Amino acid sequence: MADRELAELRAMLAARPRVTEVAERRKNFDMNAQLYPVPADVTVEPTNANGVRAEWTSTPDADRGRAVLYFHGGGYVFGSLLSHRHMVAELGRAARMRTLALDYRLAPEHPFPAPVEDAVSGYRYLLGQGLAPRSIAIAGDSAGGGLVAAALVAIRDAGLPQPSCGWCISPWVDMEAVGGSMTTKAASDPTVQRDGIQQIAAAYLGGADPRSPLAAPIYAELHGLAPLFIQVGAAETLLDDAVRLAAVAGAADVPVRLDIWPEMVHVWHLYFPRLSAGRRAIEAGAAFLRASMS
Numbered sequence: 001m002a003d004r005e006l007a008e009l010r011a012m013l014a015a016r017p018r019v020t021e022v023a024e025r026r027k028n029f030d031m032n033a034q035l036y037p038v039p040a041d042v043t044v045e046p047t048n049a050n051g052v053r054a055e056w057t058s059t060p061d062a063d064r065g066r067a068v069l070y071f072h073g074g075g076y077v078f079g080s081l082l083s084h085r086h087m088v089a090e091l092g093r094a095a096r097m098r099t100l101a102l103d104y105r106l107a108p109e110h111p112f113p114a115p116v117e118d119a120v121s122g123y124r125y126l127l128g129q130g131l132a133p134r135s136i137a138i139a140g141d142s143a144g145g146g147l148v149a150a151a152l153v154a155i156r157d158a159g160l161p162q163p164s165c166g167w168c169i170s171p172w173v174d175m176e177a178v179g180g181s182m183t184t185k186a187a188s189d190p191t192v193q194r195d196g197i198q199q200i201a202a203a204y205l206g207g208a209d210p211r212s213p214l215a216a217p218i219y220a221e222l223h224g225l226a227p228l229f230i231q232v233g234a235a236e237t238l239l240d241d242a243v244r245l246a247a248v249a250g251a252a253d254v255p256v257r258l259d260i261w262p263e264m265v266h267v268w269h270l271y272f273p274r275l276s277a278g279r280r281a282i283e284a285g286a287a288f289l290r291a292s293m294s
Contacts, residue, residue, distance in 0.1 A: 013190040026078040036086035049125035053103040057089045066097035073142025075200035094286035111206030119151035133161040145171030149217035162226040165292035175201040175210035179240025188235040191266040227255035229288040233264030
């Protein structure tokens with residue numbers, strides 16, 4: 001464990017200004033693009049994925065016959081192509097395939113179920129590009145991790161074939177924040193707390209039932225979904241979200257692997273340029289994607 005790296009990351013996170021205004025939160029999150037620029041060998045190609053703004057990223061050895069559809073985190077309220085470009089590019093490099101990051105619509109301007117609709121549109125776009133379902137993986141972090149599960153349900157219910165797998169990083173799947181780790185991990189999590197979760201959940205739901213299956217997929221019928229790989233940090237308030245998702249998926253006979261990383265904070269993968277555990281977690285996920293497509 002890189003104790004010094006983790007301690008420095010925690011200090012950085014603790015020093016961040018606490019803002020609640022939506023426009024400011026979006027601006028601050030997008031600063032990741034300046035903090036962590038993509039390497040020169042990464043190709044970025046904007047595209048329109050059936051009406052949804054998106055971008056391809058690839059490295060020189062990427063297999064153009066395989067793709068990862070990626071959903072960024074940010075509570076369905078903030079986050080963008082900019083905030084996650086460095087991480088998505090690294091994920092593709094590790095997996096040796098192209099990535100399609102989706103700039104799905106955000107709340108409160110576009111509440112639930114707009115992101116789910118956009119996620120299915122993005123998947124249809126990849127199928128329309130001639131990619132076989134077996135050559136597509138879906139991945140995402142935080143809200144995007146929950147969107148992975150919701151999208152797989154929506155894809156199934158639309159009568160479409162499942163992709164090879166889903167990779168959920170620190171997934172948020174409980175709109176009510178009732179998991180026990182919301183309390184037991186509150187002191188150790190520098191990023192996510194119950195009051196913040198409840199605020200962004202209200203913005204996302206726009207009055208919808210917080211237990212709507214496509215908003216909170218722990219309440220969905222998950223049978224027939226592609227295999228899931230779930231990663232979560234032991235220091236996260238969302239730890240129970242990941243554990244509960246793994247439990248309901250497994251009970252529905254979905255092949256599922258849950259990895260709980262000691263001491264790690266929410267979506268530690270984002271900080272891979274400064275955190276070796278982030279790089280290792282990305283490599284583990286990439287290995288799962290490759291194995292699922294073999």
